[in-house]
């Protein structure tokens with residue numbers, strides 16, 4: 001895929017959702033870290049349901065540590081792998097208190113040393129809590145990057161590295177959210193909604209679920225050129241969700 005197409009793709013994704021963010025609800029970097037750890041193999045909706053009650057009683061590492069594994073488990077029992085996640089979170093709280101003054105470190109190595117925190121979780125925290133231009137490749141981003149031709153790769157790391165190279169600088173910080181939301185709601189795994197896709201004419205996927213005529217019609221309606229990131233009429237944004245404070 002060439003640079004003009006990549007620019008046009010991100011211009012359209014930005015036009016549809018100018019201020020994208022995570023759908024996990026949190027108030028502090030620590031709460032975001034907890035939510036992201038819990039979200040492994042779980043939906044954001046299920047995590048938000050659990051943390052709504054949990055963050056009422058445990059907003060800080062000290063308060064969460066005080067719950068202990070047995071005290072934490074009832075809050076997260078509805079989430080997959082809850083026992084392992086409870087153990088990891090309690091151990092993480094202890095490290096945050098003993099080694100980081102009770103704060104979440106803004107440092108990849110330090111984050112990845114926390115139990116249950118891998119590269120993807122560290123990337124989400126660095127990006128969403130601290131505004132770093134990282135890209136956390138999950139299953140949605142991996143699929144979108146490969147299907148569209150934006151950043152094809154056989155492994156998650158390969159896709160991440162390629163995205164870091166090819167995403168235009170001005171879109172770097174928010175690319176993660178645009179791609180994840182696009183994969184979650186439009187370019188879905190089993191039957192991508194190509195007929196409603198804002199980047200259908202730019203996407204290089206060979207098995208689109210809409211006809212060439214539909215794409216041509218979309219092209220005629222679109223005022224966005226692949227040689228420019230000038231935006232035509234923005235598409236309707238998804239409603240953003242209120243954050244917990």
Ligand code: SF4
Pocket residue numbers: 147148186187188192193194197198199200201203204205208209
């Ligand atoms: S056109 Fe279809 S395959 Fe391509 S990004 Fe859009 S939804 Fe995904």
